[in-house]
Amino acid sequence: MNKNKKKPNPIDIHVGGRIRLRRNMLGMSQEKLGESLGITFQQIQKYEKGTNRVGASRLQAIASVLSAPVSFFFEGAPGEENEAGRGMAEDGADFVVDFLNSSEGVQLNRAFAKISDPKVRRRIIDLVKVLATDNPD
Numbered sequence: 001m002n003k004n005k006k007k008p009n010p011i012d013i014h015v016g017g018r019i020r021l022r023r024n025m026l027g028m029s030q031e032k033l034g035e036s037l038g039i040t041f042q043q044i045q046k047y048e049k050g051t052n053r054v055g056a057s058r059l060q061a062i063a064s065v066l067s068a069p070v071s072f073f074f075e076g077a078p079g080e081e082n083e084a085g086r087g088m089a090e091d092g093a094d095f096v097v098d099f100l101n102s103s104e105g106v107q108l109n110r111a112f113a114k115i116s117d118p119k120v121r122r123r124i125i126d127l128v129k130v131l132a133t134d135n136p137d
Contacts, residue, residue: 008049008050008051009050009053010050010078011074011077011078011079012050012051012052012053012054013049013050014050014074014076014077014078015047015050015054015059015073015074015077016047016048016049016050016054017048017050018072018073018074018075019044019047019048019054019062019066019073020048021100022066022068022072022073023044023048023066024106025106025109025110026066026067027110028066029041030044030045030048031044033062033065033066036065037058037061037062037065047062059073112124
């Protein structure tokens with residue numbers, strides 16, 4: 001292992017994770033995103049892992065392809081915890097972002113968003129709450 005190899009910057013890792021989150025929310029492959037930007041899916045992988053830094057113009061292009069404001073990719077970034085405007089965010093709410101970045105989180109959110117009846121949505125939320133209290137970790 002090369003001791004001189006730099007670790008990715010936490011902001012680069014965060015931005016990459018948000019790119020992956022948004023791409024998955026849209027059901028878009030790394031290959032499709034890369035094609036839209038004129039780069040390889042391997043480059044998208046490197047961005048998403050934070051091993052390669054995303055330049056400003058490239059981030060603007062990614063934001064355009066993913067139909068998200070550039071600010072989306074910085075929401076909840078490391079160091080933002082101490083800033084005003086954190087709003088109602090819970091301490092330690094990183095688990096929510098981790099879940100939303102997971103395959104299960106993306107699938108659940110996509111399926112839930114397709115349910116148009118508010119009563120059905122409410123009943124699903126109630127069911128999940130009951131299941132969560134029945135299975136304490």
